[in-house]
Amino acid sequence: MLPRNARGCREELEIRYLLTFRCPVLFVGVNPSSMAPISGRGHFFGGRGNIFWKCLCDSGLVSQTFTAEDDEKVFEQYGIGFLNMVSRPTRSCADITAEEVEHGVDAFRKLIAKFKPKVVCFVGKIIYRWVYGKDCKIGAQAETLKWDQEEGSSSLYVVASTSGRVTVYSREERIQQFKQFAVYLNEKIKK
DSSP states (O other), X not given: OOOGGGEEOOSTXXXXXXXXXXXXXXXXXXXXXXXXXXXXXXXXXXXXXXXXXXXXXXXXXXXXXXXXXXXXXXXHHHOEEEEESOOSOBSSGGGSOXXXXXXXXXXXXXXXXXXXXXXXXXXXXXXXXXXXXXXXXXEEEEEEEEOTTSSOEEEEEEEOOOOTTOOSSOHHHHHHHHHHHHHHHXXXXXX
């Protein structure tokens, strides 16, 4: 059973998360897919064709094979956090409203300040654009996410979206990005 404060999802505009204080990494996705198979509904990165779980497992960040249905197990066993910027399922991120983005970014910043994850990994460059209002490259970012009323911040990393609808990067390129992220994360955790 998860601690009460580790789960969150209230009203439709509230963002859903699995997060605990000072977790090693928080993966941030755009929103749930309305095309997710029944088994993937209600789970992070559960959309049909989403390769997040393949990328995570192949990266070496976890030591066994997991699927979207195992999101809580990964959270409990590895302390890996998950968050959707927008709770409403859509077919495409183009269907997300400006109000939902604004609310999601505000709620995201408050959760970062409260839970203080070591590293935040945006799964999709669009999330970076929503938070910072500019484009970015894949990889470690110069910006950090400051914590409220306390010294410190979360490091920031961006990987390509793992959605099956995104075709800019091949499956192999995205798996390689996750492997590079695993190296980065391990270095950050050692510090």
